[in-house]
Amino acid sequence: MKSSAHVVVIGGGVVGASVLYHLTELGWTDVVLVERKELTAGSTWHAAGGMHTLNGDPNVAKLQQYTVGLYREIEQRSGQNCSIHMPGGLMLAGDRERMDWLRMAQARGRYLGMDMEIISAAEAKRMFPLLEEQYFIGALFDRAEGHVDPTGVTRAYVGCARQAGAEIYQHTWVSGLRQRPDGTWDVITDSGEIHAEHIVNAGGLWAREVGRMIGLELPVLAMEHMYLITQDMDEVAEYNAATGHELPMGLDFDGELYIRQEGGGMLFGTYEQACVPWSPRETPWTFDQQLLAPDLDRLAPSLEIAFKHYPALAGVGIKKVINGPFTFAPDGNPLVGPVPGVHNCWVACGVMAGLSQGGGVGLALARWMVDGDPGEDIWAMDVARFGNWASLAYTNAKVRESYSRRFRITFPNEELCTMVRERVGLTECSNFAKYRVTGAGSADWLQRLFTNRLPRAGRINLTAALDPNGHIVGEFSVARVGTDDFFLFGSHVAEAHHSRWFFGHLADGVRFDVLGLSLVGLSLAGPGARDVLQSVTDASLATENYPFMTFRRIDVGMIPAYVGRMTYTGDLGYEIWVTPEYQRALFDLLWQAGKPYGIGLFGFRALMSLRMEKMFGTWAREYRPIYTPVEARMHRSLKLDHDFIGRAAVEAELARGPARTLGYFDITPDPAEPADVVGDEPIWHGEAVVGWVTSGAYAHYSRRSLAFGYVPSELAVPGAMFEVEIIGQRRPARLLPEPVLDPAGHRMRV
Numbered sequence: 001m002k003s004s005a006h007v008v009v010i011g012g013g014v015v016g017a018s019v020l021y022h023l024t025e026l027g028w029t030d031v032v033l034v035e036r037k038e039l040t041a042g043s044t045w046h047a048a049g050g051m052h053t054l055n056g057d058p059n060v061a062k063l064q065q066y067t068v069g070l071y072r073e074i075e076q077r078s079g080q081n082c083s084i085h086m087p088g089g090l091m092l093a094g095d096r097e098r099m100d101w102l103r104m105a106q107a108r109g110r111y112l113g114m115d116m117e118i119i120s121a122a123e124a125k126r127m128f129p130l131l132e133e134q135y136f137i138g139a140l141f142d143r144a145e146g147h148v149d150p151t152g153v154t155r156a157y158v159g160c161a162r163q164a165g166a167e168i169y170q171h172t173w174v175s176g177l178r179q180r181p182d183g184t185w186d187v188i189t190d191s192g193e194i195h196a197e198h199i200v201n202a203g204g205l206w207a208r209e210v211g212r213m214i215g216l217e218l219p220v221l222a223m224e225h226m227y228l229i230t231q232d233m234d235e236v237a238e239y240n241a242a243t244g245h246e247l248p249m250g251l252d253f254d255g256e257l258y259i260r261q262e263g264g265g266m267l268f269g270t271y272e273q274a275c276v277p278w279s280p281r282e283t284p285w286t287f288d289q290q291l292l293a294p295d296l297d298r299l300a301p302s303l304e305i306a307f308k309h310y311p312a313l314a315g316v317g318i319k320k321v322i323n324g325p326f327t328f329a330p331d332g333n334p335l336v337g338p339v340p341g342v343h344n345c346w347v348a349c350g351v352m353a354g355l356s357q358g359g360g361v362g363l364a365l366a367r368w369m370v371d372g373d374p375g376e377d378i379w380a381m382d383v384a385r386f387g388n389w390a391s392l393a394y395t396n397a398k399v400r401e402s403y404s405r406r407f408r409i410t411f412p413n414e415e416l417c418t419m420v421r422e423r424v425g426l427t428e429c430s431n432f433a434k435y436r437v438t439g440a441g442s443a444d445w446l447q448r449l450f451t452n453r454l455p456r457a458g459r460i461n462l463t464a465a466l467d468p469n470g471h472i473v474g475e476f477s478v479a480r481v482g483t484d485d486f487f488l489f490g491s492h493v494a495e496a497h498h499s500r501w502f503f504g505h506l507a508d509g510v511r512f513d514v515l516g517l518s519l520v521g522l523s524l525a526g527p528g529a530r531d532v533l534q535s536v537t538d539a540s541l542a543t544e545n546y547p548f549m550t551f552r553r554i555d556v557g558m559i560p561a562y563v564g565r566m567t568y569t570g571d572l573g574y575e576i577w578v579t580p581e582y583q584r585a586l587f588d589l590l591w592q593a594g595k596p597y598g599i600g601l602f603g604f605r606a607l608m609s610l611r612m613e614k615m616f617g618t619w620a621r622e623y624r625p626i627y628t629p630v631e632a633r634m635h636r637s638l639k640l641d642h643d644f645i646g647r648a649a650v651e652a653e654l655a656r657g658p659a660r661t662l663g664y665f666d667i668t669p670d671p672a673e674p675a676d677v678v679g680d681e682p683i684w685h686g687e688a689v690v691g692w693v694t695s696g697a698y699a700h701y702s703r704r705s706l707a708f709g710y711v712p713s714e715l716a717v718p719g720a721m722f723e724v725e726i727i728g729q730r731r732p733a734r735l736l737p738e739p740v741l742d743p744a745g746h747r748m749r750v
């Protein structure tokens with residue numbers, strides 16, 4: 001065994017193997033993979049091998065598409081048979097809601113270049129004669145679905161990596177990880193130590209335990225999962241003989257079922273509602289290529305549907321029942337990327353569909369390690385989307401929910417919110433991420449990171465932070481309370497992502513604190529906000545004394561607070577920040593004071609709808625690490641009078657013009673079947689899909705259906721007409737030059 005390597009990948013499942021392969025593809029060949037047993041000994045060996053390109057997040061769907069396309073290449077290069085079957089797949093709808101969802105999925109697939117077709121129930125029956133047509137109203141057919149041999153795929157990845165110089169050590173258990181003062185790692189195994197610059201945790205079922213070796217609690221949990229394989233069936237033989245090919249794969253949402261041909265019989269599995277976590281606290285190291293005891297009673301409700309929808313299954317013997325564990329993150333998407341706060345420690349785990357996603361996960365992580373950037377929009381998979389709040393108990397509850405809702409439709413929310421526009425509303429804003437930056441040199445440090453000039457003391461402004469290629473790392477409100485004393489406010493979901501970036505750039509003498517819930521807040525918004533707040537403070541809130549974008553420490557009642565005059569609703573408003581012991585008292589004070597003004601409560605979803613009327617973008621939708629501030633039209637936060645990271649890239653882009661531009665659209669819904677945009681719908685121009693929606697909502701006050709979306713810059717002309725495809729219907733979408741509500745911003749400044 002080598003005593004040193006550039007990278008040690010821990011775990012020889014399909015994911016670790018893919019990471020190893022992609023590292024070598026990108027030129028890092030001094031890499032080793034360490035596997036405690038045989039390759040595939042975790043979840044991989046007993047996987048059903050199914051591959052789908054569809055995913056709730058289009059960016060993950062894109063990486064799944066890449067994965068499916070990779071298998072022929074690694075099979076051919078390694079000489080390892082992957083048993084690739086590509087019969088295509090049917091997603092079957094039993095009711096109108098599901099059919100609408102499939103139409104949306106088809107539309108989203110368009111801009112990813114997916115070739116999917118809506119077909120009738122009769123056509124689905126012709127393609128898949130085992131189904132009982134009366135239970136379905138239609139289907140979506142995807143040619144790019146199929147199945148592979150998980151062991152073959154893992155060996156093929158490893159085979160290609162080995163050809164490039166990678167080494168693989170099986171029966172070698174990593175029992176500890178020790179970081180040296182210079183940030184490099186000693187990987188301690190039962191066959192000796194390897195000194196490595198980087199480590200990758202691809203420990204699958206044991207990723208949590210590998211994380212714990214360095215005091216990290218990763219939000220992953222294994223769930224039991226069962227599938228059944230039938231004896232050979234006459235119906236299958238007849239179909240094969242008549243058509244010359246195997247049956248397509250099926251996804252049946254009513255029974256949470258997937259079904260496909262396996263040899264001369266059928267394989268079917270289910271995401272049962274009575275789901276069971278496996279080893280919720282600790283995965284035993286003694287577990288090795290084992291299966292769990294089947295529990296068919298748990299599957300009974302799904303089996304009942306399976307026998308009704310595919311009657312031939314009821315009459316055939318079951319040859320094998322597989323029950324095995326595999327891991328999920330709380331939202332069902334993988335955990336990928338650099339671990340926040342731990343130098344050169346990477347993860348690729350929580351991958352619940354390793355055969356669909358493993359290739360994309362390996363590619364993104366390898367690019368991130370080698371190039372410093374994953375190369376795609378992988379926000380939905382970034383390990384930093386979870387913070388310390390993702391505890392064991394949270395993970396346990398959310399993973400059960402994700403598992404049992406695997407095939408469910410999540411309906412977009414609908415909120416009424418006009419109270420904020422007409423009177424005054426109160427909401428909690430503690431769920432913004434809050435940071436404090438102090439210490440000599442803070443101002444110089446932030447100025448080098450931010451695209452906008454820093455505000456004067458007592459003021460707030462908006463800014464962006466960019467990577468060296470000019471892509472958006474984050475957007476923040478910056479409040480200055482002293483020469484070298486700042487509060488930063490940003491997106492809560494990106495707290496770990498942003499902290500990782502700030503800590504990664506920290507300068508000597510500067511202190512960067514993630515405030516979490518040590519600073520909490522309430523936000524008052526609406527025309528009556530000043531009257532309410534003024535009635536409980538001696539500080540003058542008149543505009544001449546407390547103009548828009550002021551940030552000061554004042555007393556509210558007897559409560560010491562930092563009060564910023566700004567809101568995300570676009571109305572007159574104040575954000576009031578206090579330490580947690582005062583929040584209850586603050587709420588009671590404002591609530592009582594607000595009663596004469598008709599105060600009401602509003603929530604985060606309402607806020608998201610209100611911000612659409614004001615054309616305010618948001619993190620993870622309009623602002624993501626694949627866009628630039630020029631594309632996102634953040635010009636007001638972009639000042640080229642100082643040096644900042646990414647400035648050269650911005651200047652170059654300004655000189656040549658952005659390739660795409662964030663547009664703001666007024667949609668004309670179908671009066672007969674009104675439905676609003678929710679995000680990820682394709683944008684058509686003529687007969688071509690030219691862009692995609694980033695977010696959309698019904699604006700209750702303006703009574704308009706609004707959307708944001710990126711389109712080619714040459715088409716982004718005010719008034720230009722596009723179409724947005726909503727549930728299979730192309731609806732007119734006019735590009736607006738300015739917010740539908742108060743374009744001059746008077747309401748915020750009164």
Ligand SMILES: Cc1cc2nc3c(=O)[nH]c(=O)nc-3n(C[C@H](O)[C@H](O)[C@H](O)COP(=O)(O)OP(=O)(O)OC[C@H]3O[C@@H](n4cnc5c(N)ncnc54)[C@H](O)[C@@H]3O)c2cc1C
Pocket residue numbers: 010011012013014015016034035036037038039040041042043044045046047048049050051172173174175202203204205206207210225226227322323324325326327348349350351352353354355356357
């Ligand atoms: C019944 C069932 C059916 C499934 N069907 C499908 C399907 O049809 N399609 C699909 O895409 N996915 C399917 N899956 C999911 C799929 O199995 C997983 O997504 C995939 O196997 C995850 O791979 P992995 O490499 O992350 O983890 P694992 O396969 O668990 O690999 C992790 C490896 O790391 C090694 N390891 C851990 N810790 C250490 C250490 N300290 N030192 C050395 N080695 C270590 C382990 O021994 C193990 O081999 C199924 C899962 C189950 C249970």
